[in-house]
Amino acid sequence: MNETMTRFSANKVVDTVIVGTGAGGAPLMAELARQGRTVVALEAGPKFDANRYTPDEMGAQELYWRHERLSGGTTPQAFGGNNSGTGVGGSLLHYGAFLPRMDPRDFQLKTETGEGEDWPFGYDELLPYIERVEDFIGVSGPASYPWDAQRRYAYPPPAANGAALKMRDACDQVGLRHADGPVALVTQERDQPYYGRRDACQNCGACHQGCRNSSKSGADNTWLPMAVAHGGEIRPGCMVTGFERDTQGRITAVIYQRAGREERQKCRSVVLSAGAVETARLLLHTGLANSSGLVGRNYMTHISTQVWGVFDDEMRPNKGYPSLTITEDMIRPKGADFAGGYLLQSLGMMPVTWTAGLARGSNRRGESLARTLAHYNHSAGIGMHGETLPRDENRVTLSEERDGFGLPKPRIDYSYGPNEEAMHRHATDVMTALWRSVDAKDIRVFSRAAHMIGTCRMGKDSAKAVVTPYGQSFDIDNLWISDHSIFPSAGAANPALTIMALSLRTAEAMMKVL
16 A cells, blocks of 8 residues: 555544545545545455456456355345456446446436436436546547537547447447447556556556556556546555444444454444445445335346357457447337347457357257357357336345355345346347358347446435435435445446446535535
8 A cells, every 4th residue: 555645543533534446435525624624434355466467367356356145036136246346446447447437318218218217307407427437537539429419528539449349330230320339447657646657558458457557547547546646545455344323323433343353433424335235235234324224125227138159250359459349329229128228349259258158058068168168269148238127125134144254145136127138138139140140159138137226216305215315314314325326227328437436426415515
């Protein structure tokens, strides 16, 4: 950790303690510190040295949240992989850096279709914060974006790999528009404020294994250095387990475990930025902020079905940026029998991840599996991210099992409903047709879900939401939430950009009361 970093004593009443240093916590920390507030961020994971990152998939598991989570429901989600992270920088250490914006219609899905849930504000309210995020962290993209003529990106896109080029050909064959997707990396050398030089992307393809040259725009090379430069303190290896409160019920200190010892930090306010599962688990464990009964409920993912094919040409799926080509033409597909929509992206993938997905998502075994694996270098995929509807029965609860910190392990029950099943079928047909149009062989479908969304939704009515539209608890006025647990609906876009934009918006609201 930076030797010049400010360090606060446990008895110092800091303005804010932030739990988590990823997309929800880091921008807020940077903004509060920049405005002169005293801030401590508690991170459960360690501080990593980017020079140690390698393309090795097994070694990269140190970046993943490995604490056990229990899965239930008819569409149980696999945990322990890259759907959540650990370490200073959170999941942005290993995210794929695909950074699309939410579609404006996704903010008002219930008004549009009668299904799902509306956000308490629209796209135009969030757009200035979205643009601030893109400008500060560095995002590459096409000169002209087919679905938003006003949008501009600071850097040109990286070179397309085999999967991206093949998906372009397929889109042309079936009449879908396509473009280079927005990617949170810099393709030219950049002098990052408060951090220093970030090298241009080398197109190595190891985005999920950590970025050694800092071309990928994470929290560790953007927001967090800014926070430290302005006097913020980051404490790695600190697992939050509870809170102290005064006679009025306001939080006065955060309790955490570090190196086997229980410690506490006094504070005037707390921000939970631990993600949809861990934020809900902590609130359920402490019994706080749940007068609505909605903490843990309405857990959502993205439908992330993949369709893979084998081609005569070499695809080399481990080479180049993994997911460059995008089409948003299915955000509202004509004649669909479901509410909402989905985006499509090309897929390259490292071999271990690809093999695990194949084994988990298909019934191929023995010689059949071995023959399929032998075609890895000729394989390419298309994947979707589709809206799932909030459902009360999809939820995070506390199990009877305890972890090493003495906390109940979270149980996540998740099942697709009729809307999700219909969207999965529609997207499978579209992606299969795309690959058939360019003579793919051995086409196979992997059914999967990605991301973790919901569990502490925001809204205007305290009986129907956990926090206000700015992330402030209705029950405890010095408790805030800044992560994707507050999303009322999932939308179709990868959540990282929206989380960061909301984080800046929440910081702005906190400044008015701190």
